[in-house]
Amino acid sequence: MDCSIQWLRRYAAPQADADTIADLLTMAGLEVDGIARYGQPLDDLVIGHIEAVHTHPNADRLVLCDVATNPDATVQIVCGAPNVAAGQRVPVAPAGTTLQLPTEKGSDERQPITLEAREIRGEMSNGMICSAHELGLTSDASGIMVLDDEAPVGMPFVEYLQAHNITPTDTVLDIDLTPNRADAASHIGVARDLSALTGAPLHRPNVDLPDEGGPVAERFSVSIADAEACPRYVALCVEDVEVGPSPVWLQQRLERIGLRPRNVIVDITNFVLHECGQPLHAFDADTLHGNEIHVGTATEDTPFTTLDDQERTCPAGTLFIRDAERPVAIAGVMGGADTEVTEDTTTVLIESAYFDPSHIRRTAKALALQTDSSYRFERGVDRDGQVWAAARAADLMVKLAGGTRVNGMIDAHPHPPEPRTVTLRPERANALLGTDLARADMQTHLESIGIAAEPTGEGLRCTLPTWRPDLAIEEDLIEEVARLHGYDRIPRPERIQIPARIADLPGSERTHRNEARQLLRGAGFREIYTNSMLPLEVAEQFNPHDTPVVETQNPISREMAALRPRLLPGALRVLQHNHNHGQDAIRLFEFGRVMRRATADEATQVPGTTEHEALLIAATGPDAPRHWDRAARNTDVYDLKGTVADLLSALGAPAQFTPSTSTPRYVAYALDIAADDVALGTLACIHPDTAAHYDLDEAVLVAELDWEAVSRVVDTQPGYQPVPRVPVVERDLAVLVDANAPVGPLLDTAKDAGAPLVQQADLFDLYEGKGIPSGQKSVALSVRLAADHTLTDSEIDACMDSITSALQHTHSATLRQQ
Incomplete structure (x- = not known):
């Protein structure tokens, strides 16, 4: 609510400036979000009388005015207002006056101008006849401000304004009212609080109330x-x-x-x-x-x-x-x-x-x-x-x-309400607030805002005023005492009781979340928090479920018409904002809850709606800031895949990535992420058209994980594998497979077939071209073997033969001969 200080002073006029009043109100619960200042000092202006108006010899839209600013002085002023006429009393700014004038007609933007006696189209003008808009009094810029016929010529203009309840300057407070303070949605309501806080008398205009009927x-x-x-x-x-x-x-x-x-x-x-x-x-x-x-x-x-x-x-x-x-x-x-x-x-x-x-x-x-x-x-x-x-x-x-x-x-008035009363116990108030206020002080605070408080054996019997519908119970009155006494005056206790809390167990969901945060921050990702509500059309566009999105009832704006079905829309807006502000290499993540409509057989806390916690990881732009010792390159899917794989591996849930068989329109391609046959989420490259809609001209890579599913599959008991006491053995293996075959399953097959000797299998070369049959590619694997004893050649050969055979059987792979 906007509250004018000058208007406010009509009802309560403390000896305090606008900034002090704003601080007092804020500390009492009427939070001032902003302060705007209007108008300008008009001390140099006087009231003039236009004695005659003459045609300007060199301009059709201008006239020459003979203006008397005192009984002994008449000056000529050039004027272009359409309503100027002889006999008017008007505000006059003499030459030498500095005014904050609009940059153009009707504009609210102003600049300081010092008026000078100067020629206008060959005729001297000694000042300016002003409009109300030029003086910052009202928005009326249609013509000059015409005053009462009785306005004394030569009187300082500010005195005339004061006599007519017009203020040349003002300060307007933007008060952010909480829903319970309907009584403060008016100047008298705010003045009531201001009066209670400062002791300034509260004045409400006297009005003769009529009798009923007549x-x-x-x-x-x-x-x-x-x-x-x-x-x-x-x-x-x-x-x-x-x-x-x-x-x-x-x-x-x-x-x-x-x-x-x-x-x-x-x-x-x-x-x-x-x-x-x-x-x-x-x-x-x-x-x-x-x-x-x-x-x-x-x-x-x-x-x-x-x-x-x-x-x-x-x-x-x-x-x-x-x-x-x-x-x-x-x-x-x-x-x-x-x-x-x-x-x-x-x-x-x-x-x-x-x-x-x-x-x-x-x-x-x-x-x-x-x-x-x-x-x-x-x-x-x-x-x-x-x-x-x-x-x-x-x-x-x-x-x-x-x-x-x-x-x-x-x-x-069919059913007049009965007066409402509540008893306030001073002992109870002091116990809740941590204060030692006397009952008389509490009574003074309450009566200062119109609550009639009568001392009784129990405490204070309070009759609640009709303008405070939010007051209903004893705790409401205690809150009033606290804010009027001053929250900043409530002492801090020397000792406080800290309730016992069971520490997070290793492997708990919170611990996993904190570990993930540390790992992602260490990898250069920044955490974000986005709104859980979206425009309905955006929520429907990014809805990955078969059920409809969850719409909000009575949304306060169309931007908050639905609950988010996934974290992606909010992340895209953050990426857009950062990109538009000159950020290139953007890495971010977010933990948040996503919502969807529940199916008929799902048991949920809120009927028809279910939700779960999700983790989003997103990246776009260069893979790293520009540096002299390396060439820049754009982030690709392997960068984000590596981040997700490292994260899940560190949590004890090594994941498998397989190409998605179906993707929504806003995705160019995607990988499904799983661990132990439990679906964890997807890793996707956003479609260029969708990325362009958010002003993103580079590839946008996003991974979304169902964090509750991740928490179910992580290894809660960290494992330990000793360093081998004997040297490890490394062997390379190159096979020919279908050009479209993913490499991940090849590595998994090699590990399974060579168990327990295979400690690690990695891809170290990928080749297509001369010497490779059409439609195929060469995949070179590095296999590391180890055991608790020195491996013999026969053991190594048997293991490699087992791996080769498994690759041939499972993936139709053939050994590359050259």
Whole structure:
């Protein structure tokens, strides 16, 4: 929520600057995310009187103005504003004034300009007649700012602004409200906390509250069909209004917090909303059929055109405000186009209601329509603030729009709630907080935010204010005491109790994860953390399962519409970000949970959904940073395969890699990873088209492992193999196999056939070309043999013959003769 410091000071004015106020609020739980500063000092400006306007002899769009800035001085100023006229009182910046002026008309970007007396198209201009936008007061750049006819000539302009509640400078705090602090979604709400923190008095504008009934109740009727959805509905009427632009101070208040002024009536409802937190709606009373208001839920889908001129289909259950014939507003969300206030409006019916948060939340989510009103109704507004807000708006309409308030009001309130009380025990509060606060101090803290606290034998009997729907139990009050006392003032205990925890056993899942992290970091990979939610179309694109993706209910944005079925999409976005910021050799990994829809026969903690932990390892770009002693090359599949093989081997789960028989569209080719016939995951090269979509122009290699499967197959008892006491024997073997035959199975066959003598088998040469039959390749293997005794030639020959025979039988391999 945006909160204007100058506006805030209307209700609580501590002797503190904006930065100090931001710190105080943040430490009290209203976290200030950002601070924006607006406007500029206008000390050098004065009020001038345009005595005459003459045609500029050398320019069609410029005029010459004779401007009196005091009774004894008149200067000539060249002006190009379309609304300039003789007799106006205007703000004048004399020559020598430095202003922060827009770089171009209507722009928010500004630069310092020192005004000089200079010729413009051959005529002298001694200063500048300013617009409100040029001075940083409002966004109105349509012409110069015209002041009241009574504005004293020669008066310092800042004094005029102060007299009209206009502030030349302001600071706006961006407060990140937690969902429970609906009471702070207004300037008075924030001021209440600020008053409690600083001791500055809290001032709320005095408003004459009307009596129930009277001419308003005779002229209009209100009925509530669903008292659960709408426990209270207040209506006031103001007639004979003149709808036009709001005064500058009101436009300024709204613009500083990011709202666009519309007209004086709508602006007043928005002002009161951000002043006290109670949403209002203004109907053009003459457009209400039958002068009737009916509040109830729709029994079927209903089309409705809202104020933004969009026709929306509202689902059954939507709470509507209706007149005698039709819906006129979606309760708590947005009004209708048929009854909106226009320049022709003369009579306004003010709606001020309390709507049930759950009803408004469902409607706003169903329509994907969040407004300032729905934001507050969803969190809960003051149950007792409707009359004050409506009366405040009516008073402003009388003052600013020339209206007349019709006596009385309608207050439909079928079931007024009972006061809520909670007992706070000081001993319990001190025990939880680790403090030694006196009961009187706790009472002072609570009463400073409007909680009536009466001492009793048990402690403090607290009556909870209606504007704090989040307070319900004793612990809520203890939290209020803590934040108002100051979290930073709660002492650290000299001793703390540390609960006993069983250390991780060697081989546990956490230990394996930590070992994997260390190994990958040592290999040059960086760990990342990505969002577990994705856009629905992205989740479906990368879904490797036969079941649908898991969609989120009521996603806060389309970027978070589904839970990730795998870690790959998040990793691709990280690779894209790093590549676009000049990183070439990128190595990363991530541990995270992935989700999928469960099959009918799967037992899961969450019905219909299952999840498991996964490990992703990805690489792209050069295999290493550029260096003088080696030629650069791009990372290939063998680099990542080696990393995965080393990782699994170090964990005690030597893996086998076999080509995948089927791959999704976003994969160019892939290898299946398994250990002891347990599927562990895949290693893939991302298809160039998919990589290009993420701005990646080099091969992208990715391995994804089911970490829970890995944990099941790793060797939990580290083995030890002594160094042979006798020399090992190495033999080379070259065979001819089919050109498409993978080498991995050849090595596995050689190891199995030569067991137990074969300690290691490796590929040391691969050749195709001259001397090799077409369609075949030469594979040269290096075999290392060892035993607990010196091997004889006959043992070695028998082992090599066994290996050769197995290769011939299993892979149709033939010995290479040359």
